[in-house]
Amino acid sequence: DTGVSQDPRHKITKRGQNVTFRCDPISEHNRLYWYRQTLGQGPEFLTYFQNEAQLEKSRLLSDRFSAERPKGSFSTLEIQRTEQGDSAMYLCASRGQGVSTDTQYFGPGTRLTVL
């Protein structure tokens, strides 16, 4: 499978715990994006990387959130001291360099439930 993959697909945690999600983009895609989607809403942008550089962060990304892409390949999104309001689907997308269409390919998402 050469699509975007995310792990885990589901995560249930207790309030106050830390969680980490992983995204593996399509091979050789240099841009990687994180979005968050709550029930009944469209995805909201969190942050994106070009290779290993984090180019933009949304104001939605509080100090409890951190994202990395250390080698310009996979990325991790960590949430510290989770709150019930963090419950959402976390989506990862990737885009290749120089493609003629601005196509962001999405992964299946990680569904987080904070109890």
Added chain:
Amino acid sequence: QKEVEQDPGPLSVPEGAIVSLNCTYSNSAFQYFMWYRQYSRKGPELLMYTYSSGNKEDGRFTAQVDKSSKYISLFIRDSQPSDSATYLCAMNRAAGNKLTFGGGTRVLVKP
């Protein structure tokens, strides 16, 4: 007020009917426009991509962009029950930039 507005539906149509979806936006800097389909508990899947005003057709799907009115549409001809999903419009200011999504319209195609 959100930058991109989309009627949440649900929009219920009989099989074979034309599905008409639309979004309005407020930011004239948006240049690229996309429609994604999302099945329940899945990631969004790109259906159509357009740049500038005009029409684009791909199979049963037609996307329209009217930048002067800040209005985009998606039409699905000969709708099938498998088209039942949530349809998201998305747009950005430049290629490769973050996407701004509408809230999605839930579509139900009844056999």
